Amino acid sequence: MMEYEKEQAFINAVRGRREQMYRIALGYLRNSQDAEDAVSDAVEATWKSLKRIRNADALPAYLIRCTINAARYQLRKRHKTQSAEQFSEFLAAGESGDPIINYLSGMKERDQLLLILKYQENLREKEIASILHIPRGTVSSRIITLLKRIKAELLEEESDNG
Amino acid sequence: MVEERMKTALQSKLPEPPDGFGERNDQLISSLMSGREKQYASREKHRILVPAIVIAIMMMLGIGIAASNGHWGVFNWLSENRSQEINTDQPFMIEGETPFLPPVDTDHVTITVREAQSDGYGLYLSVVFTPKEKDALAFNWGINPFQDGPEIVGLAADYKNQALAEWAVNHGYHKLIRVALLSIPYPSIPKEIKTTDEMAAYLEEQGIPFRRTKDGAIQYDHISSGPEFDSYLNNKMMIEEEGSTLIMVAGGCLSGQEDYQMNWTAVPCLMHEDGTWDTKTPEWKMDEWRQGTISVHIPESTHSKPVILANYVGTMKSMNRAEDDVTVKVQLIRTELNDYFQIQCPDLERSYQSPWLYLEDEISSFARSGIHSYSVQEKEGMLVFTTASLIPGEIPDKLIIRWYDSGYDEKTVIERVD
Numbered sequence: 001m002m003e004y005e006k007e008q009a010f011i012n013a014v015r016g017r018r019e020q021m022y023r024i025a026l027g028y029l030r031n032s033q034d035a036e037d038a039v040s041d042a043v044e045a046t047w048k049s050l051k052r053i054r055n056a057d058a059l060p061a062y063l064i065r066c067t068i069n070a071a072r073y074q075l076r077k078r079h080k081t082q083s084a085e086q087f088s089e090f091l092a093a094g095e096s097g098d099p100i101i102n103y104l105s106g107m108k109e110r111d112q113l114l115l116i117l118k119y120q121e122n123l124r125e126k127e128i129a130s131i132l133h134i135p136r137g138t139v140s141s142r143i144i145t146l147l148k149r150i151k152a153e154l155l156e157e158e159s160d161n162g
Numbered sequence: 163m164v165e166e167r168m169k170t171a172l173q174s175k176l177p178e179p180p181d182g183f184g185e186r187n188d189q190l191i192s193s194l195m196s197g198r199e200k201q202y203a204s205r206e207k208h209r210i211l212v213p214a215i216v217i218a219i220m221m222m223l224g225i226g227i228a229a230s231n232g233h234w235g236v237f238n239w240l241s242e243n244r245s246q247e248i249n250t251d252q253p254f255m256i257e258g259e260t261p262f263l264p265p266v267d268t269d270h271v272t273i274t275v276r277e278a279q280s281d282g283y284g285l286y287l288s289v290v291f292t293p294k295e296k297d298a299l300a301f302n303w304g305i306n307p308f309q310d311g312p313e314i315v316g317l318a319a320d321y322k323n324q325a326l327a328e329w330a331v332n333h334g335y336h337k338l339i340r341v342a343l344l345s346i347p348y349p350s351i352p353k354e355i356k357t358t359d360e361m362a363a364y365l366e367e368q369g370i371p372f373r374r375t376k377d378g379a380i381q382y383d384h385i386s387s388g389p390e391f392d393s394y395l396n397n398k399m400m401i402e403e404e405g406s407t408l409i410m411v412a413g414g415c416l417s418g419q420e421d422y423q424m425n426w427t428a429v430p431c432l433m434h435e436d437g438t439w440d441t442k443t444p445e446w447k448m449d450e451w452r453q454g455t456i457s458v459h460i461p462e463s464t465h466s467k468p469v470i471l472a473n474y475v476g477t478m479k480s481m482n483r484a485e486d487d488v489t490v491k492v493q494l495i496r497t498e499l500n501d502y503f504q505i506q507c508p509d510l511e512r513s514y515q516s517p518w519l520y521l522e523d524e525i526s527s528f529a530r531s532g533i534h535s536y537s538v539q540e541k542e543g544m545l546v547f548t549t550a551s552l553i554p555g556e557i558p559d560k561l562i563i564r565w566y567d568s569g570y571d572e573k574t575v576i577e578r579v580d
Contacts, residue, residue, distance in 0.1 A: 014191060022177075040186075043194070104172075115168060119165070119173070
């Protein structure tokens with residue numbers, strides 16, 4: 001792919017995905033300005049790596065991957081850790097009131113990320129696999145396992161509540 | 163059912179980006195693109211030969227010296243961030259010679275490679291662009307003179323929030339010249355090449371190393387064919403007397419490399435005839451865009467012997483249980499110019515899938531001062547990543563390395579073994 005075509009693909013990918021990138025960054029950072037900074041860092045990092053990216057179709061996944069890295073980097077830099085409580089606050093912003101959010105907020109970060117990419121951002125499993133660099137089958141099996149676990153906990157709670 | 167509940171809960175009120183988010187992001191893209199416009203300009207060749215004039219320099223580590231005329235130079239730049247606290251048994255000496263090049267005359271600027279240093283791992287250049295007209299001011303490509311202040315190039319602003327262009331007009335400069343220096347790392351692949359076999363034949367003809375993956379695809383583009391750099395905002399730069407601008411660049415080297423080619427580019431922008439600056443509308447003279455190539459030659463014999471400060475070994479475990487673990491070796495190397503981490507990875511297949519191996523951010527933060535150099539090369543069945551890095555106060559007992567794109571960001575701790 002010629003450089004010019006690749007750069008046009010880059011612009012289109014950024015414009016098409018930046019709000020999604022912002023939401024993912026916000027999930028980590030809890031701060032609008034920091035999330036925007038993480039998006040900018042991710043855009044810049046992707047730009048700098050553009051010549052290494054062979055397939056323009058990979059750009060959206062690459063941008064999201066860079067956003068996750070940029071957000072994690074900011075967290076490390078600030079020596080801030082992500083508590084379940086904070087994540088719960090963020091998720092509560094959805095105002096759904098569904099207790100399912102509580103289960104999500106108690107999960108490991110990597111599992112939360114998987115479910116957010118799948119159910120909040122509506123990404124296909126193939127794309128999630130590409131972002132996280134794990135086999136597609138692993139994405140699928142992990143999501144099924146996580147959903148089973150949540151389902152079991154929900155049933156247990158409903159049973160406890162009579 | 164759980165799936166639907168999850169989706170509804172997560173999507174019930176998605177957070178919206180703040181006002182102006184899209185516009186600011188577009189501005190970022192625009193500024194990134196402006197640094198790349200030069201790629202599409204026509205090229206004219208200006209190749210210069212390295213003169214036989216050489217000046218021997220002998221110096222101890224940490225003693226900064228710029229160039230023969232006493233200007234701020236490569237050693238000042240490198241020593242700004244380098245830790246002085248690591249003692250070794252061996253003092254570092256530059257045993258060879260530093261080449262100096264005659265200035266290259268172009269339509270708008272005279273380009274002087276004031277210093278060119280290499281230690282076999284990194285290339286470091288100090289290049290001055292001096293405008294040919296007295297009322298012109300040269301500045302580095304990454305700067306937007308209508309938004310960025312003069313502080314960015316080491317000048318004192320006359321008042322708060324003054325743009326560099328305003329400063330220029332107030333100080334008698336009526337023309338701006340945007341200049342850049344960038345490496346020529348990759349050849350462009352001709353359009354007519356369609357198949358992998360054609361691509362393989364072309365790469366072979368060009369002498370570009372490449373591999374075929376298990377599925378038959380060709381991978382070559384992250385293997386640098388030379389030092390990669392461009393003069394950009396995070397590079398050290400400063401405006402000197404008579405509107406000239408000094409730019410420091412760094413790039414990774416391949417072993418045995420002695421000749422380095424780079425592109426220069428210069429585009430003038432006229433200020434208003436009455437010497438004022440009020441409409442904030444730049445008039446870039448695109449028809450006067452000039453671009454060319456210069457080269458430097460640094461003999462390998464000038465590289466001093468590197469010292470290995472520490473060795474590390476660790477195992478990178480794969481998320482995929484079907485894959486074997488990979489033993490990774492890291493060496494911390496010091497030369498008279500800089501410090502480097504050299505990472506050897508024996509699993510070529512996996513390395514090619516995830517080539518963005520890098521050390522934990524605290525160590526690789528050298529990149530922020532523009533002194534970053536990075537190279538990847540295949541050597542004796544291994545991929546060797548070399549990255550210039552800021553070593554903290556003392557030699558670390560362990561390192562943390564990550565695959566830039568690894569699933570779930572698994573980290574690997576590499577322990578020191580000597």
